[in-house]
Amino acid sequence: MHCYLGIDIGTTAVKAAAIGLDGSLLKSSEVMIETIRPRPGWSEQNPGAWVEAAHFCIAKIAEGLPARLNNVLAIGFSGQMHGLIALGADNCPLRNAILWNDDRALAEAEYLNRAAPDLGATLGVPATPSFLAPKWMWLAKHEPEVAARTSKIVFPKDYVRMMFTGDISTDVVDASGGWLLDQTTRSWSDRALGLCNLSANLLPKLYESTTVVGTVSPSASARFSLPQGVPVVAGAGDAAAGCVGLRMVRPGQGFINLGTSAQIFITSDRHEPSPAEMIHSFSHALPERWFRMAALLNGASTLGWLASILSETPAKLASEAASAWSAETPLFLPYLSGERTPHNDPHARGVFFGLSSANERADLAAATLDGVALALRDAFEALARSGSVSSVMGATGGGTRDKFWLSLIASSLNLPIEVYGDAASGAAVGAALLARAASFPLDDLPPLSVSDRIEPNPEMSEILNDRYSRFTKLYATTATNRADSSR
Numbered sequence: 136m137h138c139y140l141g142i143d144i145g146t147t148a149v150k151a152a153a154i155g156l157d158g159s160l161l162k163s164s165e166v167m168i169e170t171i172r173p174r175p176g177w178s179e180q181n182p183g184a185w186v187e188a189a190h191f192c193i194a195k196i197a198e199g200l201p202a203r204l205n206n207v208l209a210i211g212f213s214g215q216m217h218g219l220i221a222l223g224a225d226n227c228p229l230r231n232a233i234l235w236n237d238d239r240a241l242a243e244a245e246y247l248n249r250a251a252p253d254l255g256a257t258l259g260v261p262a263t264p265s266f267l268a269p270k271w272m273w274l275a276k277h278e279p280e281v282a283a284r285t286s287k288i289v290f291p292k293d294y295v296r297m298m299f300t301g302d303i304s305t306d307v308v309d310a311s312g313g314w315l316l317d318q319t320t321r322s323w324s325d326r327a328l329g330l331c332n333l334s335a336n337l338l339p340k341l342y343e344s345t346t347v348v349g350t351v352s353p354s355a356s357a358r359f360s361l362p363q364g365v366p367v368v369a370g371a372g373d374a375a376a377g378c379v380g381l382r383m384v385r386p387g388q389g390f391i392n393l394g395t396s397a398q399i400f401i402t403s404d405r406h407e408p409s410p411a412e413m414i415h416s417f418s419h420a421l422p423e424r425w426f427r428m429a430a431l432l433n434g435a436s437t438l439g440w441l442a443s444i445l446s447e448t449p450a451k452l453a454s455e456a457a458s459a460w461s462a463e464t465p466l467f468l469p470y471l472s473g474e475r476t477p478h479n480d481p482h483a484r485g486v487f488f489g490l491s492s493a494n495e496r497a498d499l500a501a502a503t504l505d506g507v508a509l510a511l512r513d514a515f516e517a518l519a520r521s522g523s524v525s526s527v528m529g530a531t532g533g534g535t536r537d538k539f540w541l542s543l544i545a546s547s548l549n550l551p552i553e554v555y556g557d558a559a560s561g562a563a564v565g566a567a568l569l570a571r572a573a574s575f576p577l578d579d580l581p582p583l584s585v586s587d588r589i590e591p592n593p594e595m596s597e598i599l600n601d602r603y604s605r606f607t608k609l610y611a612t613t614a615t616n617r618a619d620s621s622r
Contacts, residue, residue, distance in 0.1 A: 138203040140361075141567030142192065143373060144185050144214030144292045146170070146234065146395040147436070151192035152563035153200055153207075158382075158571065158580045160564055161203060164195035171231060176238045179231035182220055182294050189295055193359050209366045210299065210351070211570035213376030213562040214292025216312035219270040221285040222294075226303070229281050232291060233274075235265045235312075236396070236432060236472050238481045243269035243276075247314070250330055255410035258327060259311055259318045259417045264481055265432075267313035268331045275332065288337050292370055299359070299367055300349030304340040306369040308376075311417035316341075318406045318425065321418050344371040344420035345572040368570050371420035373562040374398050374428060379420050380565030381529045381555060384577055386424075389525035391544065391552065392561070393534030397434030397507065399515055401427045401524060409521035413476040420569060421577070427522060429476040429514035433469040435534035437485075437503050440471060445496055450537070452500035457539035459497035460505060462598045465489040466609055467499075467506030474510070477517035478610070482617060488609055507534075508543040509599070509606040515548050527551050531561035538589065546595035547603065555583040 138161060143150045150165040166188045171179040197204045217235035220228055233239070247262040247269060248255070255261035262269055267288070275282040289297065290309040297303055310316040310323070315331075315338070317324040328335055342348055347366045356363035370376065377392050378384065378400055389401040403425045408416045415428040435449070442449045470483035487502060518524055530552050534540055545552045568577060 136202045137206045137208050138200065139567040139570045140193070140204070140207050140210045141563045141565065141570065142189050142210070142212050142295065143376065143563035143566055144189070144212070144295055145373065145562070146215045146236070147439070149185055149188035149192055150563040151189065151196055152567050153196050153203055154564060154567045154571070158568060162196050162199045163563060164192040166191045170234070178234040178237040180234060182228045182232050182291070185291065185295050186298050190359055193361070197360060204360070205362060207361060207365055209347075209368060209570035209573055211368045211566035211568070212292040212296045212370035213373045213566040214290065214295070214309075216290065216309055216372040216374065217265045217267055218291045219267045219274070220289045220291065220294045221274065221281055222287045222289060223284050224286045226287070226297065228294070229284055230278070233270050237270070238264040238473060240264040240269035240273040241481050243272040247330055251326070254327065254330075256408040257317055257319070258314050258324060259316070259408060260413065260415045261410050261479060262314050263475055263479060265475070268315055268327060268333070271333055272331055285337060287339060289339055293339060296367060296370065299351055299355045301352050302349035304342055304348045304369060306342055306344040306371050306420070307418035308344060308372040308374075308420050310341055312372055316418065318408070318416060318418055342369040343422050344369050344375070344569050347573055366570075366573065368573050370566050370569055374400055375420040375426065376565035376569065377531045377561040378402065378426065378565065379568050379577065380561035380563070381531055382577065382580055382583055383529055384419070384421055384424065387523065387525060388529075390529030390531060391511065392532045393434050393530065393540070394532035395434055395436045397431040397511060397532075399429040399511065399518055399528070401518065401522075403427055407522055412517040412521045413479045414518055414521045420565075421572075427518060429518045431510055431514055432472045432475055433510065434507060435532065437469045437471060437507055438500070441499060441503050447496075452496070453504065453537040453540060455497035456500035456504050459495075460501035460543070462601070464498060464505055465494060465502045466602065466606055467502035468606070468610055468613065469503065469506040469510050476514045480614065483610070483614070486609065486613055504540045504543055505602065506606070508540070508547040509603050511544055512547040512599070512603050513607065527553060530554050538587070541589045542592060542595065543599070545589045546591045547599045549591045549596050551591065552589040553585045554587040554589070555585060
């Protein structure tokens, strides 16, 4: 009757998953959370909302598995990467968390790349506004009173874990997302800290993801109805945790995460930097493992954006898109939040191109799914230029629930995509598996069974090849126009 518990602090939802001793999913739960946008381009969340959502998720699992949670063996955490939470001397947040999809620190990121153009290879990728380091520089400049009162800086999942254990620490995956970790030595980079004028004393202790960093405290036991003293591991950033959830931890294995943002992820046994392609080469959640990742800022959130405008559900729009998509579907650049791989262009913006009075909302939905599929193709080609890629891609994230969207992606990449049971809970399951890995190696688990395999459709691939050519030209044209208008 024992289990392991994983908690994932996502951008749009907090999820929890309980797994058995054999790694099988027993039960999962999730609750949506609100994003606060004080200004255009800014993105914040209340850290307390994550804790309350985690509480709710645990309670939902306990309703179905009360005996299991009374015998939980260990707990792991995963979460959205790059976010900055400034803690005061009492370990309480001094302001809302600044999230990964916040672009206020653009000037600071540009400064870091000018000041140290070679440092991206050491830290895994050139600086962007998403990362914690430029966010700290922005905070020190624009909110100096907050910076002066800051006692510690933590990432999102680490704040929630602190509420369970009292410890202040992080793992090498989340640290990679700070633009502060030397990827070869898996330690804080003194050079990066110096450039950011950031004291190492403000950073959390650094651990490998499967290291036990604390236990459930008496106060957390009472608050979350969990046994006191349960071991808690460091956990990992959500991209790596999702990879572990799919059990893709061997070199060469790869998957696509279609969540709020999107990533294409390849496991490696060495650090392989490719900063010119904006490929992230980061430490993995297992020792002596790294990963190469194409990071797209706009994934399933694009469909959510369209759904909110049209007062419809994303699932309904995706269903309509499947019937409407064709070679004549309008093009869509999905860069609602700028873009990272392969363009590193925070100023990029979304564009519908080719609209006519005959188009209806289903055409807009089809264009939105199509645009994400083509952006993934753009990122995949950059990944392929930087090294080897997998011949079959796994899939995880909420967007994987829609089979037509996966068919578009498979046909765009011209690669089969395998979907696994409960893939949408991948990062939370991965967090639970990292908790299990503190005692048992992941290699003793069998591969996940494939619930669906999406093969490329030759007719769709032919259409998408033509659309991809026009898609890349459309981005180039809009980039040129933006450059001309700024002169």
